[in-house]
Amino acid sequence: MKKSSLEVNIAGINLKNPVMTASGTFGSGREYGEFVDLNKLGAVVVKGVSPTPWKGNPTPRVAETHGGMLNSVGLQNPGVDAFIKNDIPFLRQYDTKIIVNVVGKTIEEYCQVAERLATEDIDMLELNISCPNVKEGGVAFGTDRNKVEEVTKAVKKYAKQPLIVKLSPNVTDIAEMAKAAVEGGADALSLINTLTGMAIDIHRKRPVLANVIGGLSGPAIKPIALRMVYQVAQAVDVPIIGMGGIMTGEDAIEFMLAGATGIAVGTGNFINPMATVEIIEYMEKYLTDHNIEDINEIINGLII
């Protein structure tokens, strides 16, 4: 049997394999580049980029929880100009796709970033309407069906690259949000962003995070993420990038069977910097063991 193919296509873009990095957990690839050969990755999804520099929230910004972690970084980033200047040339040295996570406080700000990136050498945009750690924008857009559609539609006008919309899991009906994004013109969906959570230092009687509430990520949330990917795959026809607690190749295959075309590793990188490449290796093994020639055969392959 010849080597199985891991290539997938998301909204017209060919990825050498389905494995990406989750926004905000991998910087712009520079730091993890010391541990992981970036050429091996399907795509690098960079941290959220806003029109102007954002400082983010005060520290502590992280709390460990059972099988997961809370973060309240709050989209600290140097702004789209610095990103274009420093990070695109760096990433373009590698044979991988570049997906830029776009953030803003208003619809106009989201559009500004998309417009500014329109002529840049990047492969896709990921619209982040699901960050729970900022007061304006972020999750405020991601939990209201109409706003999801509105912001997607607005950004779509400026976007020259395929547009992924990243959904928030902090909603009653994820399928409805997915439909709203698709109606707004999303070419693909990614999910899930973090679930809002909290941790308390009982001896100081204070929240562990300076921001009180943060976003929960890591293996603890995997069953929720998987359920949402499955529900969204039943509801819409655009490709899905699944994430939430993926640590191993087994986890990644679960997401693909549930309906994801691509998968992303976030918190998993912190726990095992080699997670992404180990997942790619496992995918090859899984396909060989199961006598499957093309990874596309397992997407949405769940038998009910």
Added chain:
Amino acid sequence: MKKSSLEVNIAGINLKNPVMTASGTFGSGREYGEFVDLNKLGAVVVKGVSPTPWKGNPTPRVAETHGGMLNSVGLQNPGVDAFIKNDIPFLRQYDTKIIVNVVGKTIEEYCQVAERLATEDIDMLELNISCPNVKEGGVAFGTDRNKVEEVTKAVKKYAKQPLIVKLSPNVTDIAEMAKAAVEGGADALSLINTLTGMAIDIHRKRPVLANVIGGLSGPAIKPIALRMVYQVAQAVDVPIIGMGGIMTGEDAIEFMLAGATGIAVGTGNFINPMATVEIIEYMEKYLTDHNIEDINEIINGLII
């Protein structure tokens, strides 16, 4: 310093301490009675009781997940008559409060159970409008603001004991659901029920649960539960029973600081059958260490 008091009052009922068992994880106390002295517990919350016997869902009904578990029991129970005959007399042998979890497929069914229990020797009712494992009733009532209010109002008419409404975490805005329940007449609130989740057997390409989707519980969900208890405590004035991933005394204190008057242990019992009594012991120690005479002082005691 004299021994600190653990006594709390929930909707007029005095509990010797805040520690209860979460519905559905402790049967009617009989089985765990071999490991735990039921006289020590603040209250025993029994499994969901419906007007007629319910068979529940097919097996497998459980899947272990990282730091948690999924269940899809589907409220199997012998019906309210069998419950009254067998379980109330058993539990009344012990010096603890009895809280009955009430389930139904329609508003009428919920009311029937409340009516049937009106003359029985039990202490409180817990209205379960948040079970994700049944097709009708359950979470269908718990994720719609208006239905929450409607079913609460209806059951309140028949309830002779104080009425706790148990909220579902699978919603965009937990505070809104809490307000709806209080407007419907809830004397107290309990939260959270399980989060819907999923697990896949990648080699069989099938869901692990026969029911495909189940309810996630255990320490993995604690940060989410804690955040919701905190948000609800800011939004309403009725007492809150907090639960979701409580395993240790430290966890329990976190919930009380966030605003819970009582706490319940569910999945924690499976992992450590002695969890409830160990939590009670820890509470005493915590109060002594912090020089606090009355546990009521720490409720909602979070410093922001």
Added chain:
Amino acid sequence: MRNVIIEKNHKIAPDIYEMILLSKELSHEGFPGKFVNLYLNDGAHLLPRPISICEVDRENHRTRLIYAVVGKGTKILSSKKEGEKLKVMGPLGNGFKIDEKIDRNLVIGGGIGTPPLLELVKQLKGDTKVYLGFRENPILVEDFEKLGAEVHIATEDGSQGHKGNVIELLEKHDVNADSIYSCGPKPMLRAVAKWSREKNIPAQLSLEERMACGIGACLVCTCKINTEDEKWEYKRVCKDGPVFLRDEVIWE
């Protein structure tokens, strides 16, 4: 809950381990067909693992378990060191009922369902025939033989004994008996149920189901059981079983 010491924990066949636990209470309460819940003490894998009691040595306070490494929990179990402590709950469940007046016992085991039958055979009175089926590597054969039982083996790959399954072997030998005790994979138990019904021999079958509490409180481990009044109801494998009468069990 007991905190017991692991006296031994070592591989006895490919992916099969033997663990000896030291505890007076455990060994004294360990009757055939009962199981223990083993707590892994691992933050990712919280639920206890149910493992049948294979054999007890009451004098030396030993309880013997035989387990297959099939997933992450049993993998963790296999890495426990001798001398370490292990949290154990049990013995749990209802085991095999032994009728001392019975003459001809037939014990049928399959794969990793074989271990709990060892203590059973030790306690059975009368004549006992043991039929065991395996995919490839038989386990515990000598242990059964040492008890003086007549042991017959079937392997799917034919590497030992009859090539094929254990029911074929029973039919080939035209076995008869007064009572059957069986534990093994579901397809085998189903075949044993069918065969024994045809032969009109009463049978006790030990079932398996995924569990959480292990003591009857959570209702996740149910199986369909015939009842008199109703058509059927879900009973708890952990508390009402794991051993059920053949005619109670409804196969899906």
Added chain:
Amino acid sequence: MRNVIIEKNHKIAPDIYEMILLSKELSHEGFPGKFVNLYLNDGAHLLPRPISICEVDRENHRTRLIYAVVGKGTKILSSKKEGEKLKVMGPLGNGFKIDEKIDRNLVIGGGIGTPPLLELVKQLKGDTKVYLGFRENPILVEDFEKLGAEVHIATEDGSQGHKGNVIELLEKHDVNADSIYSCGPKPMLRAVAKWSREKNIPAQLSLEERMACGIGACLVCTCKINTEDEKWEYKRVCKDGPVFLRDEVIWE
């Protein structure tokens, strides 16, 4: 990521442990003020724990860590057995910058911030004074003395040396120096910053912040740093630090 062997892991004071790791690379790259990320291999506690390099023995490939048990992660760490393997990332971060032309070094340590200063003192040229403050039980005093440094101790309970804090002791001794290196709890660092500014002595301070990745990718470990162009920006303690110049740090 390196899989290294734990040569030693034992208690040296109440709640304080010493761990010796065996790894050529680690010992050769371990410069003063850098740290390692230790992976606990526990399903509940996933994030690595940052611990400073206390001392390296390049010849014997040893890296010495001194850590306090303050929570669940360090508790797990303290239960690791000698001979076990440990996953380690590092050495990470930017350590102390040593200016070889400087004559009079002043090293100020507080509590569990003392360990990383040992390798520093070993490498400093010129005259070195070491001032260490503790709540009660001083650690590593003999180790510093063995290096030929002049060591002064302050304890809050007065059980050893000066009763009170280390700044009081510095003032009492009217210490002067050309360069200060300090690591310890935030209140102490802040006091060192104030004192050194008054004395007009340049100082390098090693900061601490809760971390996730440990390599600069996730931005959870930031601290406020003065910049030329803007008023201030958040810099990463793990990658841009943990050692910063006194005048860069903005105290909250």
